[in-house]
Amino acid sequence: MSDQKPKHKARIERNEIVGDSNNSQHKEISRRDVLKFISVGLAVVALSGSVRLAGLAQERSxxxxxxxxxxxxxxxxxxxxxxxxxxxxxxxxxxxxxxxxxxxxxxxxxxxxxxxxxxxxxxxxxxxxxxxxxxxxxxxxRIGIAKVMAERCAPWLGNSCGHGCAHSCPFDAISMDGQNRPHIKSELCVGCGICVVACSLSANQFFTKGIVVFPIDSSEPG
Ligand code: SF4
Ligand code: SF4
Structure with a gap:
């Protein structure tokens, strides 16, 4: 163990110090390029992974x-x-x-x-x-059934919102409980999506709105 540390240190010293100034500059550029390449590669892998996961989530639902x-x-x-x-x-x-x-x-x-x-x-x-x-x-x-995403919906997280979902539903398929949290009446919902559009949260590729319409026969309950 004691004679391994000096060897390792010597290798680092050779990479960083040995050689003339032009060579060391080339080594620095090359090292930077490699790091850049690796970070771009990791970003692409992470992005494609999240897109694939989003796709799989969609497939499952x-x-x-x-x-x-x-x-x-x-x-x-x-x-x-x-x-x-x-x-x-x-x-x-x-x-x-x-x-x-x-x-x-x-x-x-x-x-x-x-x-x-x-x-x-x-x-x-x-x-x-x-x-x-x-x-x-x-x-x-009957297109599908809306589902309140409790982990995203503002009132379910203890925050206030304008309750756009309930106000917009033409079928009275959304009721509020004592804490002003929306609930779907699945027997009335047709899955038209007005409530999704009315939800004040913004969606992106990683997060849905506070309410989402799922197919009736999907694994997601209404
Ligand atoms: S999907 Fe349409 S019917 Fe269902 S709760 Fe939303 S607005 Fe109402
Ligand atoms: S709005 Fe579009 S999806 Fe809905 S019934 Fe009309 S054509 Fe079909």
Whole structure:
């Protein structure tokens, strides 16, 4: 043990001191480049890891389909990923599933309430050429079920907010408890996403809003 330390120290001294000034500069630049390369590499790995995790989380929780999609197996067997439903949606809430969300169903339509909600106009159900989206009546539409994300929702964390979710719901599917915390009445929720848009929290690639709509048959309860 005692004769190992000096050898190690000597190696460090050789790298940093031995050689003329030009060589040591080259070594410094090269070392800096290597460190930069490693840190960029780590950042890319971390980012791709988080995107992959987000994708896996999405896959586990299921893909939210437009109204008229009955069960997921039936939908997948008929959907051509032709994007006709996306083209007619006046609310622009239909987008293709990303590869990072699902390898199996990438390109098929999903709903995103990042900027807007579904107004249940049912136009997407009328245009579908294969009945992957059945032309159901508005009153029959059940896109998903909203869930309050207690770890994000302000009142659930003891903070105040304007309760935009409850005020905006046209189906009275959100009630408040004695501490002004929102609860979903799953029997009334149709998954239109108005509450998601109304939530005052901002979402990004790592965090959701305080309320999220999940598919009815997903592992996430409403
Ligand atoms: S029902 Fe209307 S608003 Fe909702 S997803 Fe279909 S086309 Fe868009
Ligand atoms: S998704 Fe939100 S706004 Fe729409 S019915 Fe459900 S609770 Fe109400």
């Amino acid at each position: 299921g893909i939210l389909r437009p109204p008229g999609a009955m069960d997921e197996d039936h939908f997948r067997s008929l959907c051509l990923s032709c994007n006709k439903c996306q083209e007619v949606c006046p609310q622009e809430v239909i987008r293709p599933v990303k590869l990072t969300e699902s390898l199996e169903t990438a390109g098929s339509p999903t709903l995103s309430f990042a900027k807007n909600y579904c107004n249940l106009c049912m136009e997407c159900t009328k245009i579908c050429p294969t009945d992957a989206l059945l032309p159901i009546r508005q009153s029959e539409a």
